[in-house]
Amino acid sequence: MGSPTPDGNEYRTMTLEAFADTIVPGEKRSPDDRAVAGASTGGGAVQAGAIELLETPATGLSNSLDDYQQALNRHASAYADEHGLPLDDSVPPFVALPFADRTSLVQALTGTGHQERELWVLLALFANMAFDTAAHxxxxxxxxxxxxxxxxxxxxxxxxxGLWRFPEYSYGKQLADPHPGTTSSGSPE
Incomplete structure (x- = not known):
């Protein structure tokens, strides 16, 4: 028998973490971590703060996260039914999917033929952004x-x-000669 069903906010967080972990996988935070599948070593999107970024009002998505969670779990339930996969009802349906099936479902949702593609690609971009830029x-x-x-x-x-300077060029080598009109401070004339 599984643990009690998570409450609404925990349900949403687990679902969105599982989605972010599917985009940029990481290692489990603890042995009983269900949202993070542990498909990679090191920190992934979840450890990079994907949920914190998504909950930031500046993303424009923070008021829609409940809707994303509900839609993703509806898609996960339908996917599980279609593929004959039993789901553990102690966690959200998307979280209950094995990692390979999470990946297949996300590929379908973000595929060019899916009618909701733009919504899922946007969510995926924020998972990448949390990892690639720490935008939050x-x-x-x-x-x-x-x-x-x-x-x-x-x-x-x-x-x-606290400032970044590149005295030896940011790529470790000079890529081009400075424009002849560039001043000693690096500004154009």
């Missing part, structure tokens, strides 16, 4: 906390004054 955090703070995405990408730490 100040970059210096995210780096100091060991943000998994910025760390994985090798994002350079700021100087002692």
């Amino acid at each position: 955090l100040h970059t210096a703070d995210a780096l100091a906390a060991g943000h998994p995405g910025l760390t994985t990408m090798g994002f350079m730490q700021p100087g002692d004054d």
